[in-house]
Amino acid sequence: MRVLWNTARLLPVYVFLYLPLAVLITFSFNSSKYSTAWKGFTWQWYTKLAANSQLVEAALNSLTIATLAASIASGLGVLLAVALFRYRFKGRDMMQASLFVVMMSPDIVMGVSLLLLFVAVGMSPGFWPLLTAHVTFCIPFVTATVYSRLKGFDPHLIEAAEDLGAGEFRTFRHVILPMIMPAVLAGWLLSFTLSMDDVIISFFVTGPDFEILPLRIFAMVKMGVKPDVNALSAIMVGITVCCVFVSHLLMRKRK
C-alpha cells in the first residue's frame, strides 16, 4: 500500500520529466519528414546529420570549448576552494559572497556584462571571449563541489602532514589533492555539461566565425522542426546520461 502511495507521488514527476525526451528520441527514428505521425523506423536522419558539416563543426567547437573550459575552471576552482578552506585572509567573506553572486546571477546579466567587458578591451567576439566566459561561470560550481568535500574531511590529516614537515605545496600535492580527486572530477563533468548547455551567455559573447552547438540548434529550431535536429538532440541526451552516470559513480566513493 505504502509503495503504491509513494509511486503515485513519484511517477507523475518522472513521466513529466522523461516523456518529452522519450518522444523526441522516438521521432529521431521516424521516417516521416514532418514527424507528426509514425511512418516507420529509419536511420536516415543520423546519416544526414553526419553529412551536415555545419552542425558537425559546431559540435566540435562546442566540445573543444567545453573540454578547455572545464579543465581551466577545475584548476582555478580547486585553488579557490583550497584557499577558502585553509586560509583565513582579508576579503575571504567578500570572495565567498562574490562566488555566490556569480553562481546566482541570471545568465542574461552575466552575458551582457561580459559582452561589455570584451567590447571595452577591444576583443572581438569569438573563441577567446567564449572560453573565458565559460570558465567564469563554471568556477563557482567546481569550488562549491570541492569545498563541500573538503569540509567532510578530517582536518587532522592536514595537520599531520604539516607536523611531518610537508610545506603547503607538498601538503596540497600529496594529501589534499588525492582526497578531493573525485570531487574535482565531478566538478569537471558538471562544468563540461554546463558549458555544453549554455545558450544565453554564449549568445552574447560568440561571433559569426565561431558557432557552437546550442546556438546552431537555437537557430535551426526557430526555423521549424527538422528531423536531423531530433537525431542530434537524441545523441546529446545519450552523452548526458553517460556523464551523469560516471559523475554519480565518482561522487558515491565519498561515503
Place this chain on the structure above:
Amino acid sequence: MNNSKLFKRISIGGAAFWLAIFALAPNLLVLAASFLTRDEASLIAPVLSLDGYGAIFDPVFLGVLGKSIYLAAGSTLLCLLAAYPFAYTLARMKTRFRPLLLMLVMIPFWTNSLIRTYALVFILKSKGLLSTALLWLGLIDKPVSFMYTETAVFIGMTYTLLPFMILPIFSSVEKLDNRLLEAAGDLGASKYKTFRHVTLPLTMPGIIAGCMMVFLPALGMFYIPDLLGGGKNLLVGNFIKNQFLVSRNWPAGAAASVVLTMLMLLLMWGYHLSAKRLGKKTEGTAL
C-alpha cells in the same frame, strides 16, 4: 617556508584576480554603461545621462517587467507544488533504489535545456501528445495547439527548472531528524499539525533556496518565451537581448540589467536573512 607562502599567494591572488576581472569589472561596466548615452556610431557615447533609466521607466518596460515577474513567480509556484511532495517522498523512502531515483532527476537537470525545451514542442503542438491525449479523453473535440500561449511558457519554464527545485528540497528533507517527527506525534500532533509546525519550518531553507534557483533563471530566460511563447510574451530577458542586439540601445539594456541585478541582490539578501534566522549557514549552496 618561502615555498609555502608562494602557494598561498598564488591560490588567493589568482582567485582574486579572476573574480576581479571577470565578475566585478563587467558588472561595474554595466552599471557605468547604464548612465551613459546611446550613440549611433560607436554604440555608446561617454556622456552622462539618465536616458537608459528613462527608457525603462517607460510603461512598456514596466509592463514587460510585471509580466516577467508574473511568469517567473507562477513557474516557481508550479515547481514548488510539483517538487515538494516528490522530493519529500523520495528523501524519506527507505529503498536501495534511492540513489538511482535521485540520479534520474539529475539527468534532465544536466541535459541541454534548449533540447528539453525543443522536446516539449512534440508535446504541445497541434496533433502533439497533449492534444491527442485530451482528444482521446474527450475533453476537447478537435486538435488544439498549445504552442505560442502563456500556458506553453509556464509548462516550458516548469519543465526546465523543476530539478533546481527538487534538489535543494530533497537535501533539506534528507537532513530532517526523524525523532522530531516522532516527538510531535507522541505529543499528540496530527499529521497535518506535525507537517505545519515541524516539517515545514525545518525544510524552509530548502524551499527558499529552491525558489530562488527557479525564480532567478526564470526571470532572465529568453529562449523559452521565444520558442514556446512565439515571442508574444516579451520578458525582461528578451527585452535586454533586443536592446543589445536589435535596437542597439545599450544604455537601456544595461539599465534593465542593473534592475535585474538589484532584484537578485535583494532576493539573496532576503535569503541570507532568513537562513540566518533559521540558524543555517549560507555557505555551500544547495548543489
